[in-house]
Amino acid sequence: MTSDHAADHGRRPGPGLDLDAYLARIGWSGERRPTAEVLRSVHRAHALGIPFENLDPVLGRAPSLALADLEAKLLRGGRGGYCYEQNTLLAAALTTLGFEITLLCARVVLGAGPGDVRPRTHMLMLARVPGGPTPYLADVGFGATGSLLEPIPLVAGAELHDTPRRHRLVNTPHDGPLEQWELQAHTVGQGWESQYAFTLEPFEAPDYEVINWHIATNPRSPFQHQVYVQRTTPDAHLSLTGRTLTVTAHDGTREERLLADGDEVLHVLAVDFGIRLPPGTRLPE
Structure with a gap:
C-alpha cells in the first residue's frame, strides 16, 4: 500500500470538538488553516502542553475515549492521558482544522528483547495537508524521551531535527504484504534507537476501544500496576515511574530521585506535571 492510498482513505473522528478549549489548553493561538506550519506548531504545542499519564488504569478504570469525556478530562479537568486519549484528541483537532487523518497502530519495539513480538497497541496517525504531496506521521501519545515533538514526513530516510530531539523514519523488513x-x-x-514499527493499514475508533480496554484492565498489563507519567518541557523531560522521578536534560544527563511516599507522589504530580486529581485520591503504593 502506498502512502497516497492510505491518506486518501482517512478515518475521521466524529465532529463536535470544542476547538477553542483545545487550543487554549495547549496555548496555541495561530491562524486556523490546514497548512504544514500549523500542523507542526499545533503538534508541538500539544506535546509540550498535555502530560502523558496512565492514572486511570492504576486507579482501576479504563479511560473513556468519547470526545466529550476527553474534553472534560484533558481540556478542563487538569489531567493528561495515554496514547488513545492524546491521539484521539489530536486527530479530532486536526480534522476540525481541515487536515485529512488516517489512524494507525504500531508495535512498540523500544526495550524489546531479540525475537520479542509485541502486539500492535500504540495509536498514531497520518496527517495530510490538503493538496500536499506527502502525509506526515503525527503522534503526541508516546510516553518516552524518544517521542516526537513535531510531525515527520512519511518518507523513507526522512530525518527530523525537532529540537532538541532528532528522529528518522526507515523501512524495515517483516513478514507481511504491507510495507x-x-x-x-x-x-x-x-x-539511533528504534521506538515503534507500523504499517499503513487504517484503523477505526472501535479498534482502539478494544485495545484500550485490554491495556487498562488486563492483569498482565504494566499500565494497570504502576504509575507512568511523562512531561516534556522546553528545558527537560520529566518521567515518573512508580515513585522514581527522573529528569532528563536535553544533553542526555539524568537525575533520579525516589519519592518518599504516596503523598509526595501526589505533590509532584500537581507541581511538576500539572496533574490535578480529585481530593482524597490515593494511589497504590
Whole structure:
C-alpha cells in the first residue's frame, strides 16, 4: 500500500470538538488553516502542553475515549492521558482544522528483547495537508524521551531535527504484504534507537476501544500496576515511574530521585506535571 492510498482513505473522528478549549489548553493561538506550519506548531504545542499519564488504569478504570469525556478530562479537568486519549484528541483537532487523518497502530519495539513480538497497541496517525504531496506521521501519545515533538514526513530516510530531539523514519523488513515503517530516535551516546514499527493499514475508533480496554484492565498489563507519567518541557523531560522521578536534560544527563511516599507522589504530580486529581485520591503504593 502506498502512502497516497492510505491518506486518501482517512478515518475521521466524529465532529463536535470544542476547538477553542483545545487550543487554549495547549496555548496555541495561530491562524486556523490546514497548512504544514500549523500542523507542526499545533503538534508541538500539544506535546509540550498535555502530560502523558496512565492514572486511570492504576486507579482501576479504563479511560473513556468519547470526545466529550476527553474534553472534560484533558481540556478542563487538569489531567493528561495515554496514547488513545492524546491521539484521539489530536486527530479530532486536526480534522476540525481541515487536515485529512488516517489512524494507525504500531508495535512498540523500544526495550524489546531479540525475537520479542509485541502486539500492535500504540495509536498514531497520518496527517495530510490538503493538496500536499506527502502525509506526515503525527503522534503526541508516546510516553518516552524518544517521542516526537513535531510531525515527520512519511518518507523513507526522512530525518527530523525537532529540537532538541532528532528522529528518522526507515523501512524495515517483516513478514507481511504491507510495507513496514519504523520510527527511530537519536539518543545521546547511543545513536539511533528504534521506538515503534507500523504499517499503513487504517484503523477505526472501535479498534482502539478494544485495545484500550485490554491495556487498562488486563492483569498482565504494566499500565494497570504502576504509575507512568511523562512531561516534556522546553528545558527537560520529566518521567515518573512508580515513585522514581527522573529528569532528563536535553544533553542526555539524568537525575533520579525516589519519592518518599504516596503523598509526595501526589505533590509532584500537581507541581511538576500539572496533574490535578480529585481530593482524597490515593494511589497504590
